[in-house]
Amino acid sequence: MMRSLMALPAALVLSGCFGDVPHENPLDPGSDRFVETGVLRGQVTTYYQPFLALSGVTIELSPQNLSTATDSDGLFSFREVPVGEYWVFARDPRYVKDSVRVLVQQETPQRLLFKLDALPQITSFAGRTFHVGSLPPEEDVYFALFEAEVSDPDGLADIASVVIELPALGLQDTMQVTAAAGLFDFRLFGSELPQGELHAAIGYPIRLNVRDRLGSKANPKELILFRIIDQLPExxxxxxxxxxxxxxxxxxxxxxxxxxxxxxxxxxxxxxxxxxxxxxxxxxxxxxxxxxxxxxxxxxxxxxxxxxxxxxxxxxxxxxxxxxxx
Structure with a gap:
C-alpha cells in the first residue's frame, strides 16, 4: 500500500515535466489536422427485375477524385471520406451512366443504390441490292434488302425501335421484326425513291438507330450501297x-x-x-x-x-x- 502511494507523486511529477502531449495524428480529435470522415457504401444492379448485381462497374467520387469498382455482388465502398457533399458516378460502357449527389456524415454511413439501364447493341448491319428480271409487259424490280441484328442485356423485350434512315433523301422507316430472335429487316424499293430508281441511294450513308424503352440509344451504325448489277443474266x-x-x-x-x-x-x-x-x-x-x-x-x-x-x-x-x- 505504501509503495502505491509513493508512486503517485512520481507520476504527477513526470506528467508535469512533459507538459501537453502533441496531437499530430489526423485521426486525433485534438489535432489541428483532424478531419471528420464518414463511410460511403452502395450497390449497382440492373434496371429491371430481378435486379441482378453488376460487377466491374466503375464508381467515382468527385471532387475527391477517388474511384473503385463493384465486386461480384455489385457492392462498393469508400472509407474515411471527409464529411461533405459529393457527386458519385457509376460508369460502364455497356450501360447508361448514372450519378447522384450525396452528403457524407461522420455518424451516419451513406448507402446508395444504382440501377443501370443497359444500352441496346447493334451486332451487325448489312445491305444488299437486288435486280429481278420480269417478263413483258411487267418491268424489272429493283430493291435493297437491309438486315440488322440487335441485342440488349436487359432482354430483347426492351428494344423499342429499330429505325433505318437515309438522311440525304429524307428517308426514315422502321425495320420489321423477323422470325429469328433479334433479327430485323427492311426492303427499300426503287419506286419509293426520287425518280423511282434505287440508283438514287447509291453512295449515300444509310444509318441504323436503335432505342430501348427508356429512350437510351445504341451507338449508330452506317453503311453505303455501292453497287447495283444492272446487267441481267438470261x-x-x-x-x-x-x-x-x-x-x-x-x-x-x-x-x-x-x-x-x-x-x-x-x-x-x-x-x-x-x-x-x-x-x-x-x-x-x-x-x-x-x-x-x-x-x-x-x-x-x-x-x-x-x-x-x-x-x-x-x-x-x-x-x-x-x-x-x-
Whole structure:
C-alpha cells in the first residue's frame, strides 16, 4: 500500500515535466489536422427485375477524385471520406451512366443504390441490292434488302425501335421484326425513291438507330450501297414450256462482268398458281454456263431462273423461263 502511494507523486511529477502531449495524428480529435470522415457504401444492379448485381462497374467520387469498382455482388465502398457533399458516378460502357449527389456524415454511413439501364447493341448491319428480271409487259424490280441484328442485356423485350434512315433523301422507316430472335429487316424499293430508281441511294450513308424503352440509344451504325448489277443474266434452255426429262439440264448465256461473281440456278414448281422451291444449285463459277438438276423432279410445270451475285451479295436474277416434266 505504501509503495502505491509513493508512486503517485512520481507520476504527477513526470506528467508535469512533459507538459501537453502533441496531437499530430489526423485521426486525433485534438489535432489541428483532424478531419471528420464518414463511410460511403452502395450497390449497382440492373434496371429491371430481378435486379441482378453488376460487377466491374466503375464508381467515382468527385471532387475527391477517388474511384473503385463493384465486386461480384455489385457492392462498393469508400472509407474515411471527409464529411461533405459529393457527386458519385457509376460508369460502364455497356450501360447508361448514372450519378447522384450525396452528403457524407461522420455518424451516419451513406448507402446508395444504382440501377443501370443497359444500352441496346447493334451486332451487325448489312445491305444488299437486288435486280429481278420480269417478263413483258411487267418491268424489272429493283430493291435493297437491309438486315440488322440487335441485342440488349436487359432482354430483347426492351428494344423499342429499330429505325433505318437515309438522311440525304429524307428517308426514315422502321425495320420489321423477323422470325429469328433479334433479327430485323427492311426492303427499300426503287419506286419509293426520287425518280423511282434505287440508283438514287447509291453512295449515300444509310444509318441504323436503335432505342430501348427508356429512350437510351445504341451507338449508330452506317453503311453505303455501292453497287447495283444492272446487267441481267438470261435463261436459255429449257424455256417456253419445253418438255424435258425429270433431271433437266439448265443452260444460260455467259456473262462478262467487271468484278468477281457466281451463278446460281433455282427451280420452282407451279402448283395451283403458287411457286414453291423445288431445287437450287450451289454457287457456280464464272466459267459455268449450264448445270444439271441433281434430283428427280415430279411431273408438272416448273419455272427456273439463273442469278449472278458478287462477293457482297448484290444480285441480279433473270426473268423466269418455263418447262414441263412428264
Amino acid at each position: 435463261a436459255s434452255t429449257p424455256r417456253d414450256l419445253q418438255v424435258v426429262t425429270a433431271r433437266p439440264r439448265l443452260s444460260w448465256r455467259p456473262m462478262d462482268l467487271p468484278f468477281p461473281f457466281r451463278y446460281r440456278a433455282r427451280v420452282t414448281r407451279v402448283v395451283g398458281g403458287i411457286n414453291t422451291l423445288a431445287w437450287e444449285s450451289p454457287a457456280l463459277s464464272e466459267q459455268d454456263s449450264a448445270v444439271t438438276v441433281d434430283r428427280i423432279l415430279a411431273g408438272g410445270e416448273y419455272r427456273w431462273t439463273v442469278s449472278v451475285s458478287d462477293e457482297f451479295g448484290n444480285t441480279s436474277t433473270s426473268a423466269p423461263a418455263a418447262f414441263r416434266v412428264q
